[in-house]
Amino acid sequence: MKGDMRTYGRLIREALPYWKIALLAMLSMAATAAMEPMLPALMAPLIDESLIDKDPNALIQIPLLIVAVFVFKGISEYVASVSSQYVANRTVADIRSEVFAVQLDLPMTDHDAEEGGRLLSRITYDVAQVGEAVSTAWMVIIKDTLMILGLLGFLIYTSWQMSLALLVAAPVVSFVVKKASVKMRRSNQDLQTWTGRLTGLIEESLLAVKDIKIFGGHDNQQERFDDINKRLRHEQMRVIKIQSLNVPLVQILAAITIGIVILIGTQMSARDLLSPGEFVAYITAMGMIFDPVRRLTGVNATIQRGLAAAESIYEIFDQTLDNQRGHSRSHEALPKASLAIRDVTYSYPNAESPALDSVSFDVRPGESVALVGPSGSGKSSLIALIAGFLDPNDGQICINDEPLTQWPLAKRRRQLSLVGQQVNLFDASVADNIRFGWPDATDEEVREAARQAHALEFIEALPDGFNTQIGPFGNRLSGGQRQRIAIARAFIKDAPILLLDEPTSALDHKSREEVLKGLENLKANRTTLIISHQPESLLSIDRTIHLIGGKLSN
Ligand code: ADP
Numbered sequence: 001m002k003g004d005m006r007t008y009g010r011l012i013r014e015a016l017p018y019w020k021i022a023l024l025a026m027l028s029m030a031a032t033a034a035m036e037p038m039l040p041a042l043m044a045p046l047i048d049e050s051l052i053d054k055d056p057n058a059l060i061q062i063p064l065l066i067v068a069v070f071v072f073k074g075i076s077e078y079v080a081s082v083s084s085q086y087v088a089n090r091t092v093a094d095i096r097s098e099v100f101a102v103q104l105d106l107p108m109t110d111h112d113a114e115e116g117g118r119l120l121s122r123i124t125y126d127v128a129q130v131g132e133a134v135s136t137a138w139m140v141i142i143k144d145t146l147m148i149l150g151l152l153g154f155l156i157y158t159s160w161q162m163s164l165a166l167l168v169a170a171p172v173v174s175f176v177v178k179k180a181s182v183k184m185r186r187s188n189q190d191l192q193t194w195t196g197r198l199t200g201l202i203e204e205s206l207l208a209v210k211d212i213k214i215f216g217g218h219d220n221q222q223e224r225f226d227d228i229n230k231r232l233r234h235e236q237m238r239v240i241k242i243q244s245l246n247v248p249l250v251q252i253l254a255a256i257t258i259g260i261v262i263l264i265g266t267q268m269s270a271r272d273l274l275s276p277g278e279f280v281a282y283i284t285a286m287g288m289i290f291d292p293v294r295r296l297t298g299v300n301a302t303i304q305r306g307l308a309a310a311e312s313i314y315e316i317f318d319q320t321l322d323n324q325r326g327h328s329r330s331h332e333a334l335p336k337a338s339l340a341i342r343d344v345t346y347s348y349p350n351a352e353s354p355a356l357d358s359v360s361f362d363v364r365p366g367e368s369v370a371l372v373g374p375s376g377s378g379k380s381s382l383i384a385l386i387a388g389f390l391d392p393n394d395g396q397i398c399i400n401d402e403p404l405t406q407w408p409l410a411k412r413r414r415q416l417s418l419v420g421q422q423v424n425l426f427d428a429s430v431a432d433n434i435r436f437g438w439p440d441a442t443d444e445e446v447r448e449a450a451r452q453a454h455a456l457e458f459i460e461a462l463p464d465g466f467n468t469q470i471g472p473f474g475n476r477l478s479g480g481q482r483q484r485i486a487i488a489r490a491f492i493k494d495a496p497i498l499l500l501d502e503p504t505s506a507l508d509h510k511s512r513e514e515v516l517k518g519l520e521n522l523k524a525n526r527t528t529l530i531i532s533h534q535p536e537s538l539l540s541i542d543r544t545i546h547l548i549g550g551k552l553s554n
Helices: 002-035 038-052 056-105 108-113 116-158 160-207 209-215 218-270 276-317 379-387 409-414 430-434 443-452 456-461 479-493 509-523
Strands: 339-346 356-363 368-372 394-399 416-419 497-501 527-532 543-548 551-553
Touching (some): 002 056, 038 276, 116 160, 160 209, 160 276, 218 276, 356 394, 379 497, 430 443
Parallel strands (some): 497 527
Antiparallel strands (some): 339 356
């Protein structure tokens, strides 16, 4: 409950920037609710003055007033609906955008640990649930509560004696309805359990159909099936009985209440304490109160679902973000950088042995070092540690002898370019993919980067040149072309340290040649670490380091 209040508080804070529109929504809801008792209130003069006394003025005035009430109510209802949904939509769009931003900032360890589907469904499903709760629920709660209060006020004002009967009966009816719905929920859960068991048995039997045939297990399985089938039928009938009983039961209770109210009303009328018009007005208002009550009781489920979803969203908001947000663009690239790995040890959670065990080496400014080792020796883990996707359990990684733990992550990433086996491009133009991360790069700079990356020739041969849209994930380009765009991207970024993670391993011989030329250009004057599982390097290198089983070997 306390958690619920906190979640409510946070949701309300999200909506705070739109308080003016929210206020307008609430005022117009109040106006709509205030119009509600007007209709029954007009019934009294309609009957007493127009129909019984045949007052000529009332004959004209009352129909006009009825129209006026509906026009006013229509306008306020329209404003209430549009403005409240506006606030809800803006709030949900803000939350959605925040979730997206936070997802991208989550540490890589969280991305690896969470199922991809969960991250997606948080944006699509959870946010939608919150949306439904905040858009319909708050309108229903405020408007219908006000409506009920207005109508109740009118009922008590018209006849407190009749209202007394109503106030005694209402809790009885709501008790019965509540009991029935609890029973129903439980039966529905049972029904789901038995349906699940039936499906399970069918699945199991179909998978094992050969065994059943060979071993003659037909009768056995059939018996189990019929057993569950029978239980399912019983549960279904139970739900049907409760469901069918609920409506007449409530109706009978309502009829008894109405009967008592009418009885009191007619007694009062006989003693001239109530006019026929007032009597009709009373019954009308009483009938009008049921709808908002029903809506109000139904909205709870939506709110509960929304709160649960909001909690799951806030859960990731509260996780420590990727060493504070901030983008590499806000930092300067160093003109020269050395890279030092000092006694770095890293174990994956739950792993038996460390992926990297006391690894130390240096790469001097401008030097090209190949890091060679068989698959599983820890090469990718090392790259992840240097890039700050993972944090070492022990040891230090330094750039220019400064330990990176003392730097903001964004500053570290400004010094690094990464070209991996898989290049991820976006569904945008070639030029925008090259200036990805550097949107203010000029067309000239983009062109120059493409030239250096040996990509100019093929880009110019594309139908729209640099403006060609490359499709989702860049799927209109070949692997080698994608790789060269990634290299051009690194030229634009112009970081002093280059991490190459087997960038040519997925390419055929011909496209490899072009990519290698681009890479040679890129690594000139940069501090470069080239990862490879094959000892002979295709690129020019100064030194080779061997990694086996997470340890350096000579
Ligand atoms: P390489 O890049 O040289 O093939 P990795 O750095 O990918 O080697 O892997 C080093 C070791 O760490 C391997 O034993 C691998 O099984 C393990 N490993 C890699 N990634 C994970 C992970 N996300 N969770 C647990 N263990 C991992």
